[in-house]
Amino acid sequence: MKWRNHKIVTLCAVYAITGGVVPAAAAMFGSVLPDVMELRYGDQSKGVLQHRTVTHYPPFWAAVCLPIWFLYRHGGYSSWSLYFAFFLVVGGIFHLAEDALSVGGIPLKTPYGKAHGAGFYRVGTFSEEAIAFGCVFSFICISSIRGYFKNEHVCEQAALLVKALKSAVS
Numbered sequence: 001m002k003w004r005n006h007k008i009v010t011l012c013a014v015y016a017i018t019g020g021v022v023p024a025a026a027a028m029f030g031s032v033l034p035d036v037m038e039l040r041y042g043d044q045s046k047g048v049l050q051h052r053t054v055t056h057y058p059p060f061w062a063a064v065c066l067p068i069w070f071l072y073r074h075g076g077y078s079s080w081s082l083y084f085a086f087f088l089v090v091g092g093i094f095h096l097a098e099d100a101l102s103v104g105g106i107p108l109k110t111p112y113g114k115a116h117g118a119g120f121y122r123v124g125t126f127s128e129e130a131i132a133f134g135c136v137f138s139f140i141c142i143s144s145i146r147g148y149f150k151n152e153h154v155c156e157q158a159a160l161l162v163k164a165l166k167s168a169v170s
Helices: 003-018 022-029 058-072 078-099 126-144 151-169
Strands: none
Touching: 003 022, 003 078, 022 078, 022 151, 078 126, 078 151, 126 151
């Protein structure tokens, strides 16, 4: 999936799940991490690491996500930075899920093993755009049904965003 589609699909999905602007924004930034970690920038075809290998291997992301979640929830280290880091990693996991919908797929058994994909789209084609649009539309509908576009909720999220930004700079 192209980076722009990873970002918008992940943003809408995490907002539909959490109703939070901060986790949705963090996940959006994290949604390109698997490609950035290959030292591959933008939609370049080449990187230092082979594409969709170790950086697209689900156990790697679980090994990063679980300790962050544990520290945040049970380790007495509750902070905005752990919260943000958790959702950055969640964004990376969404990247894998979105790539798993493609023809190219992701490795499931070993980092350099055979890639498995659902085959719903090919990167850079109309099918990718259709899948991305369908996902975004669905997540916007879910957010609307859950009341995440109501004025009260949006104002509450804006206040939390200001608090998070103040915390980040201090």
